Amino acid sequence: MRTTVGIIGGGPAGLLLARLLDRAGIESVVLEHRDRAYVEQRQRAGILEQGTMDALRACGAGERMDREGLVHHGIELRFDRRGHRIDFPSLTGGRGVMVYAQTEVVKDLVALRLAEGGPLLFEAEAVAVEGTETGEPLIRFRHEGREETLSCEVVIGCDGFHGIARQGIPRSVRRTYERVYPYGWLGILADVPPSCEELIYAHSPRGFALHSMRTPEISRLYLQVPSDTDPDDWPDERIWDELDARFAVDGDWELRRGPITQKSVTPMRSWVTEPMRHGRLFLAGDAAHIVPPTGAKGLNLAIADVCVLARALEHWRSTGSEDLLDAYSDTCLRRVWRAEHFSYFMTTALHTDPGQSAFDGKLQLAQLHRIADSTAAATELAENYTGIPLG
Numbered sequence: 001m002r003t004t005v006g007i008i009g010g011g012p013a014g015l016l017l018a019r020l021l022d023r024a025g026i027e028s029v030v031l032e033h034r035d036r037a038y039v040e041q042r043q044r045a046g047i048l049e050q051g052t053m054d055a056l057r058a059c060g061a062g063e064r065m066d067r068e069g070l071v072h073h074g075i076e077l078r079f080d081r082r083g084h085r086i087d088f089p090s091l092t093g094g095r096g097v098m099v100y101a102q103t104e105v106v107k108d109l110v111a112l113r114l115a116e117g118g119p120l121l122f123e124a125e126a127v128a129v130e131g132t133e134t135g136e137p138l139i140r141f142r143h144e145g146r147e148e149t150l151s152c153e154v155v156i157g158c159d160g161f162h163g164i165a166r167q168g169i170p171r172s173v174r175r176t177y178e179r180v181y182p183y184g185w186l187g188i189l190a191d192v193p194p195s196c197e198e199l200i201y202a203h204s205p206r207g208f209a210l211h212s213m214r215t216p217e218i219s220r221l222y223l224q225v226p227s228d229t230d231p232d233d234w235p236d237e238r239i240w241d242e243l244d245a246r247f248a249v250d251g252d253w254e255l256r257r258g259p260i261t262q263k264s265v266t267p268m269r270s271w272v273t274e275p276m277r278h279g280r281l282f283l284a285g286d287a288a289h290i291v292p293p294t295g296a297k298g299l300n301l302a303i304a305d306v307c308v309l310a311r312a313l314e315h316w317r318s319t320g321s322e323d324l325l326d327a328y329s330d331t332c333l334r335r336v337w338r339a340e341h342f343s344y345f346m347t348t349a350l351h352t353d354p355g356q357s358a359f360d361g362k363l364q365l366a367q368l369h370r371i372a373d374s375t376a377a378a379t380e381l382a383e384n385y386t387g388i389p390l391g
C-alpha cells in the first residue's frame with residue numbers, strides 16, 4: 001500500500017487530522033489497532049475548549065455537537081463548604097466550553113471519514129515505523145492476519161501514550177519529562193440528571209471530587225483515590241456517600257443518586273516527549289504528551305496539534321516549502337507546556353497529596369480564595385480553562 005500521509009491511530013487526533021487532510025485534498029490512510037465499537041465507546045474526556053469547537057465546526061464535524069452539546073459559561077470551585085463561580089465570558093471576552101463527550105467526537109469523525117474520506121482500517125496494528133530519516137518512511141502493520149507495509153511520504157504518530165510511533169525517534173534524540181502523582185481518579189457514569197448546571201471542582205479535607213456530566217440525563221463524577229485503587233473495592237453506596245461528603249456545602253444543595261453504569265480508575269501523570277518531529281515522522285496528541293485530567297486539556301491539546309500539523313502539511317503540498325513542518329514541534333510544545341503547567345496547577349491546588357502537611361493544605365485554600373476574590377487570578381484560570389486561542 002502507498003499513500004501520502006500514513007496516520008497511526010484512530011483516536012481524536014488521528015481522525016481529525018484525516019478529516020482535515022480529506023478537506024485539503026491530501027491522501028491519507030488511517031491504521032487503528034482496535035475495532036470500531038471499541039474506539040467509539042471508550043469513555044474519556046468530555047470538555048471541548050472554544051478552539052476545539054471552532055476546529056470541528058470549520059471542517060464540517062460540528063453539526064451534532066452544536067445540536068446535542070451543552071455550552072457552559074463557567075465552573076464552580078467549591079471549598080470550605082462554599083461555592084465560588086468563575087464566569088468565563090466576562091473574564092475572557094466571551095469564550096466558553098462545550099460539554100460533548102470524546103466518544104461522540106470520535107463517532108462523528110469516524111462516520112465522516114467512512115462516508116466521504118480515504119481508508120480507515122480498524123483492527124490494523126502498526127508494529128514499526130522505519131526510514132523516518134529518508135524521504136520514504138514506511139509503517140509495518142498487521143491486518144486480517146497478514147503482515148502489511150504502508151509506504152508514505154510522511155508518517156504521523158497519533159497512537160496515544162502506549163503507541164509505537166515515537167520509537168521511530170532515536171533514543172539519542174528523544175527527551176522525556178515526567179511527573180507521576182500518588183493518586184488517581186475513580187470515575188463513574190450514572191443514569192441520573194446532573195445535580196448542577198456547571199461543573200463543580202471540589203477541594204475537601206477528604207480529597208478532591210469533580211461533578212461533571214455527559215447529557216441532561218447522564219452524570220459523570222470523579223473521586224480522588226490512591227492510584228492503586230481497585231474499583232471493585234468501591235460498591236455504589238460507598239461512592240455516593242463519599243461524593244456526598246466531599247461536595248458538602250452550607251445551604252440546601254443535594255447530590256442526586258442513580259444507577260452507576262460504569263466505573264474505572266485513571267492514573268494521573270504529566271509527561272512530555274520532545275521533539276515532536278524527527279525527519280518524516282511527526283507525533284501528535286497523547287503520543288507526545290499526557291496531562292492529568294484536572295484541567296480538561298488532553299483531548300484539546302490533541303486537537304490543537306493536528307490543526308497546526310494539517311496547516312503545515314497543506315503548506316508543504318501546495319508550495320513545496322517545509323518551513324511550517326520545521327516549526328511544528330516548537331509551535332506545539334509552547335502550547336503543550338502552557339497546558340502542562342495549568343493541569344499541574346489545577347491538580348496540585350485541588351487534590352490532597354498523601355504527604356502534604358497542614359501548612360500545605362492552608363496554602364491550597366489561600367490560593368483558592370485568591371481565585372475567588374481576585375479578578376486577575378480568576379482571569380488567569382478562565383483563560384487557561386477555555387483555552388489559549390489556536391491563532
Ligand SMILES: Cc1cc2nc3c(=O)[nH]c(=O)nc-3n(C[C@H](O)[C@H](O)[C@H](O)COP(=O)(O)OP(=O)(O)OC[C@H]3O[C@@H](n4cnc5c(N)ncnc54)[C@H](O)[C@@H]3O)c2cc1C
Pocket residue numbers: 008009010011012013014031032033034039043044045046047102124125126127158159160161162163164266284285286287293295296297298299300302
Ligand atoms: C482513562 C482516560 C480518561 C481520560 N479522561 C480525560 C478527561 O476527563 N479529560 C480530558 O481532557 N482528557 C482525558 N483523557 C485524555 C484524553 O482522552 C486524551 O488526551 C485523548 O484521547 C488524546 O487523543 P489521541 O487521539 O491523541 O490519543 P488516543 O485517544 O489515545 O488515541 C490513540 C489511538 O491509537 C490507537 N493505537 C494505539 N497503538 C496503536 C498501534 N500500534 N497501531 C494502530 N493504532 C494504535 C489506539 O487504539 C487509539 O484509538 C483521558 C484519558 C484516559 C486514558
